[in-house]
Amino acid sequence: xxxxxxxxxxxxxMTKVLRSTIVSSVIMGTGVILVALAFYPPFSAVGIxxxxxxxxLNMRFLDRSIGKISLEEGESMKSLRRRVRGPVLIRLxxxxxxxxxxxxxxxxxxxxxxxxxxxxxxxxxxxxxRAQLASGGSE
Numbered sequence: 001x002x003x004x005x006x007x008x009x010x011x012x013x014m015t016k017v018l019r020s021t022i023v024s025s026v027i028m029g030t031g032v033i034l035v036a037l038a039f040y041p042p043f044s045a046v047g048i049x050x051x052x053x054x055x056x057l058n059m060r061f062l063d064r065s066i067g068k069i070s071l072e073e074g075e076s077m078k079s080l081r082r083r084v085r086g087p088v089l090i091r092l093x094x095x096x097x098x099x100x101x102x103x104x105x106x107x108x109x110x111x112x113x114x115x116x117x118x119x120x121x122x123x124x125x126x127x128x129x130r131a132q133l134a135s136g137g138s139e
Contacts, residue, residue: 017124017131018063025052025123032119036112044112047102051116054098058091059124 029052033045065087069080099117103110 013131013135014063017127018059020127020130021059021120021124022056024127025056025120028123029116029119032115036115040112041108043106044108044115047109047112047114048116048119049112050102050109051099051113051118052120053116054095054113055117055120058095059120061091062088 029048033048036042036044036048066084069084095117099110099113101110102113
């Protein structure tokens with residue numbers, strides 16, 4: 001199989017993983033919101049929504065930034081990773097600072113947003129594992 005077809009297959013697979021992650025995190029997030037509304041302060045549900053949206057935005061920015069980067073002539077993978085690392089760390093730092101700020105300012109919203117982040121990441125890992133198993137595992 002050529003490099004081009006492997007690359008396009010990987011992009012298609014990742015697109016399917018992201019799409020199924022969004023759908024499953026909305027479904028799971030809705031269930032978690034219903035539990036939060038039944039047992040916890042109502043603003044925790046707002047935090048869960050903020051957390052899922054924040055994780056989704058982070059994933060979209062990561063997906064777009066990786067899609068724009070290409071390995072230039074004579075460039076090593078190490079330098080490519082270095083170019084990606086900076087913006088990713090900045091985004092994660094902003095997201096973390098936002099969640100910690102919410103926890104400090106109003107803990108039900110902050111803890112809810114942390115739960116929303118966890119819900120999205122859990123769905124992402126499950127869908128990524130499912131796609132890996134469907135493709136025959138790692139080679």
